Amino acid sequence: MTTNELETYLYKKVGFDPTEEQKVILDSDRRFILVAGGEQAGKSMIASKFLLKKAFETEGAGLYWLVAADYERTRAEFEYLVSDFAQLGILKKTSKRVDPGRIELADGTVIETKSAKDPRTLAMKAPNGIIGCEASQLDLESFYRLRGRCAPRKAWLFLAGTFESSLGWYPQMFQSWKYGVNDEQSYSLPSWTNKHLYPKGKEDPEILRLKESSSDDFFMERIEGIPSPPRGVVFPEFRPDIHVSDKIEYVPDEPVHVWIDPGYAGAYAVCAIQIINDQVRVFDEVYEQNLITEEIINIVQNKPWYKDLRYGVIDIAGYQHQAMSAPAEVWLDSTGLYLDSEKIQINDGTERLKSTLKLTGKGEPKLIISPVCKGLLSEFGATANPFDGQTKVYQWKVDRDGNIVGNQPQDKYNHGIKALIYGLINHFGYSFVAGKSTIRVKRWG
Secondary structure (H helix, E strand, O other): OOHHHHHHHHHHHOOOOOOHHHHHHHOOOOOEEEEEEOOOOOHHHHHHHHHHHHHHHOOOOOEEEEEEOOHHHHHHHHHHHHHHHHHOOOEEEEOOOOOOOEEEEOOOOEEEEEEOOOHHHHOOOOOOEEEEOOHHHOOHHHHHHHHHHOOOOOOEEEEEEOOOOOOOHHHHHHHHHOOOOOOEEEEEEOHHHOOOOOOOHHHOHHHHHHHHHOOHHHHHHHHHOOOOOOOOEOOOOOOHHHHEOOOOOOOOOOOEEEEEEOOOOOOEEEEEEEEEOOEEEEEEEEEEOOOOHHHHHHHHHOOHHHHHEEEEEEOHHHHOOOOOOOHHHHHHHHHOOOOEOOOOOHHHHHHHHHHHOOEOOOOOEOEEEOOOOHHHHHHHOOOOOOOOOOOOOOEOEEOOOOOEEOOOOOOOOOHHHHHHHHHHHHHHOOOOOOOOOOOOOOOOO
């Protein structure tokens, strides 16, 4: 039986007749697929049908995961699969619950539900394939953990979710995978492809009514499944598929740098860096609110990398006295580490970081950030703010039409980014001659 014949047989047996838009997704041969669906577009149903087909294509018994931010969000895919396998007459047994849930087929194939809230559930035997349910609600670290679990068996990963805003790792990844580079591809699944709800498709009266009564941004994201362009983000060059990697870790005996922006109510940001072959690797961070310098230092001193701490840079304000010892002096007294500092103009610093986000001539990133650095990544718009779970990104001030106002970004949600800028300029110099006759560089390598 050919693949097309198998699909036709399976779908007919379970009463599923895919539209052309759905068929393009179901027939994809990419290992990593991201589907951005409009509201009620049938994302869960498409995800379950993708697994259904893959289970029949796999030789012998397979292992598959349904993963979501919590067990309850796997329910729709779980129930679709139970129904489909029962109709095909190959369902051996299934749990009544989804927390956790388990489906076992006659040939020994197993489908299990997993919660990203408990990373231990993702550390078990590697699966043949993973469905990310309501994937836009997963955090970036969970995405990289799932991607890592695909490696042992060269498994596939199918992510299905809805855009809640134009910011965050999910819409950024959608844009990065849009053109189908390597094994990755993203797809939009508009609401009107659900012909059960909208029989006339894009021209259905309800869709036309929604388009008329909604803003363009809302219609694009929530109905068409297309992220609207983010407005006023300072670093649109940042891409989580390029600049974030779960493969970078602390390398013992390699010098560690700390780049620091001291704060209190906003955030006290310490980026832990190793520079290897001129590549900046942000492998850890301390990103805290309402802690004084002594408390931050105590956290740092309990890190495994503290023994290799050799260099440091701090905001020039770190040398200012405010009714107490200056932060830089506290660091020196407590750790023996002298922190470099200089006054940096905002736009000069922004230009330095923008140049670092460009790829090298070999197509490699100059800057890589570990997904554990949630504070720094939240400022780039890749993750939620670690303090309140909200989207808080370093942005320009914009008017209601999305036009940038002024010539400097808003001075908030940028503590980790500022720490990064201080260190980049201190270590590599400016990316251009910033009103100087020479480009200052303190050290290399």
